[in-house]
Amino acid sequence: METVARRRGGGVLESLYKAVMRRNSVYVTFIIAGAFLGERAVDYGVHKLWETNNVGKRYEDIPVLGQRQSE
Template sequence: MNSNAAMRSRGGGLWEGLYRVLMRRNSVYVTFVVAGAFVGERVRFHHLFLYFLCGLRIVDYGVRNLWDYNNAGIAFN
């Protein structure tokens, strides 16, 4: 018995169970989508965007320093 058949016989994994709960009835799916949209409107996405940009700047700084450290004294044409 392969792993997929074993998971099906046990009822599947977390994502499959969540999918079955949300997709069982149309009313549950629509409620989930509407509630997600409502929560998404209330969350301040510009704060999340700024945190994301700060993370990118930190990664860029680290990569540049690593590049400079590894390539010190090498002349590129």
């Protein structure tokens, strides 16, 4: 007996296959774009985590650095 998903033309994985993995050029483009976007997301997250953990300890947070004292 066939499942309902089979009669309707497949499920999520089959739709993903039809959209992305059928042609090699589309698949490679999908992988490269995913790697690029994933790298950007990880970089942004680590940067925000670093800034959150180091508030008040960074050079930019110290107001007297880089200023000359008035006479």
